[in-house]
Amino acid sequence: MHDARALIEMGAEAVRRLARRGYSLDLSELESLQSRRNQNIRSADELRAESKRVASEVQQTDKQGGDISKLKERARELKDEIREIEAGQVQVEEQLRDLLLSIPNLPDDAAPDGDSEDFAVEVRRVGTPPAFPFEPKDHVDLGEGMGILDFARATKLSGPRFAVSRGVGAALERALATLFLDLHTRRHGYIEHAVPYLVTRKTMTGTGQLPKFEEDLFKTGVADRELFLIPTAEVPLTNLYADEIIPPAELPLALTAHTPCFRSEAGSYGRDTRGLIRQHQFAKVEIVQMVDPADADPTLETMVGHAEACLKELGLAYRVVKLAAGDTGFSAQLTYDIEVWIPSQNTYREISSISNFGTFQARRANIRTRGEGGKPKLVATLNGSGLPVGRTLAALFEQCQQQDGSIVLPESLVPYLGFRRVSVGGKPEA
Structure with missing residues (x-):
């Protein structure tokens, strides 16, 4: 199994080496899945941080006798958004793992060319x-x-x-x-x-x-x-x-x-x-x-x-x-x-x-x-x-x-x- 980041960084070199063993690496697909994975992680982290801030505001506002209805509504929305992103994250992680599991090892340059x-x-x-x-x-x-x-x-x-x-x-x-x-x-x-x-x-x-x-x-x-x-x-x-x-x-x-x-x-x-x-x-x-x-x-x-x-x-x-x-x-x-x-x-x-x-x-x-x-x-x-x-x-x-x-x-x-x-x-x- 490969590190997706390493393959992406290798770029054309990874494509060349895998082609020697008859495997066509779709770098664009790999980059897309890795990008979606990273974006989901960032978005989920940002939403969790906001959720933590809103929860704190709910406590403070409630202690001060203020109206917390809008804050609680936002807290519920954040939970739904986080749940949705996490579900998407599971899906993209599975797609990325399935792709990486299907990619063979990079052949050593010491191996001669040929397919039989x-x-x-x-x-x-x-x-x-x-x-x-x-x-x-x-x-x-x-x-x-x-x-x-x-x-x-x-x-x-x-x-x-x-x-x-x-x-x-x-x-x-x-x-x-x-x-x-x-x-x-x-x-x-x-x-x-x-x-x-x-x-x-x-x-x-x-x-x-x-x-x-x-x-x-x-x-x-x-x-x-x-x-x-x-x-x-x-x-x-x-x-x-x-x-x-x-x-x-x-x-x-x-x-x-x-x-x-x-x-x-x-x-x-x-x-x-x-x-x-x-x-x-x-x-x-x-x-x-x-x-x-x-x-x-x-x-x-x-x-x-x-x-x-x-x-x-x-x-x-x-x-x-x-x-x-x-x-x-x-x-x-x-x-x-x-x-x-x-x-x-x-x-x-x-x-x-x-x-x-x-x-x-x-x-x-x-x-x-x-x-x-x-x-x-x-x-x-x-x-x-x-x-x-x-x-x-x-x-x-x-x-x-x-x-x-x-x-x-x-x-x-x-x-x-x-x-x-x-x-x-x-x-x-x-």
Whole structure:
């Protein structure tokens, strides 16, 4: 969310930057609403001051035995006028808030021009995609062939875009999540949290999922309580500090959580409907940081490294790209995607997005710290996937597959599993 005054002061610069992401800012509408808001505030203040003076005159005149009928009539008129202005103020405040909530974050000038993944700029490649002397299978055929992934029964339970893992498959999911959490907590200093999976509309609004992305969320409730299933742990982790002032000595805050994530994937039908790439429910380890705004840029680079560390531990080939301004998420200023190699598709696919949101989310959620002289100021928020379990499992199956259909797992998982190889029959082997 933006400060209306800041956008108006930026003027053409705000219009230019938002145009880079395909958003047309109507400055005249914003200025009109802000002007009406300010005028209403001034008028209401003036009327309240007059009302106070009239009330005092009523008391004095009454004590002196004078006629107070006209003064009382004026007092009633002032109350009606104040009530009318306050009603108008509520209306214009709602209109201004709705407009500000609909305006995406200003993209960083470091983001390349463009409006799709085709304009992303590659930053680096790490590892060499495996070259197989056979036609590699995709993770669905591998997992179902070994009996450790079951999409048919998942569809029976919940419909398409769900998966059941069993035996070694379930153990692998648990091992991956634990490995990621251990890396982030023990090596990178994040504090692990267990958070609710159901949150309020206010919480969803704080991180920018609402109002824009309501169709992509699963909604439920209890009695008259409206609740949403989280699409990512970013939502509860960031909003833990909503409406709070974080002491500067506590920054940076580094938080992590392993949660299920729920997404309707509205508008994505026909894309990645097979397997673990795009599902309605998936598990993910999220990393979130809250920092002084001056530290946000270097923190973003650091967090990219934290997500990369997970892939390096698994020995998976991947690349890092910087997203184009027009392909950056609604709340983000700058985003790096990490894309892992998927042999069956002969391409890199996104496995993690790490974003700097500047003060955009903090303004919406009212998360502050104290600056010079102890004056409250907004923090900067950042987050990223570190990593999703399902997509990592898919990449592991495909990059680590053998010609006989078995899978040789990376050494880093052995302490969590007790075995290194998954046989064709889905049995663990040392």
